[in-house]
Amino acid sequence: MDESDTGIYARALGEFGVVRIGIASRRVISLSIPEEPPDEATRGHPLLDQIERVLAGESDDFEDVPIALTVPTDHRAVLERVREVPYGETTDVATLTRTVPGLDSEEDEGVVRAALEANPVPILLPSHRVVDGPSALPAGLDRRLRELESSP
Known part of the structure; x- marks a missing residue:
């Protein structure tokens, strides 16, 4: 760009x-x-x-796409960690919470859920890979993206 x-x-x-x-x-x-x-x-x-x-089904992790996040610091940490979830793999809110520096308790899961829901660049920061989290995408698109990623 x-x-x-x-x-x-x-x-x-x-x-x-x-x-x-x-x-x-x-x-x-x-x-x-x-x-x-x-x-x-x-x-x-x-x-x-x-x-x-x-x-259309081509694999790409969008790692080369520069993103400017203007979000609270705790949300930034969550979304940066989400970007590290490999293409075709998934995680859940509890596991994600434990991997974000400074977060680890069940109470911190609320921070993770809020960050996922407010994700300003879904698809690029793949919150659809968090299977039990809220999504900034329309209903069903997160599931469809997971299906695309898990297809051979």
């Missing part, structure tokens, strides 16, 4: 609906699944191509 990538980009991706990304200073700051593409969105962007390939 270069500096000209700053903006809002969106594309309809078949059964998955519209994927909308926001980019600032060459970093992804948001990803959402709106009902319709926003009027101000540009349709073409290499990251949308990359996401489209993943939704």
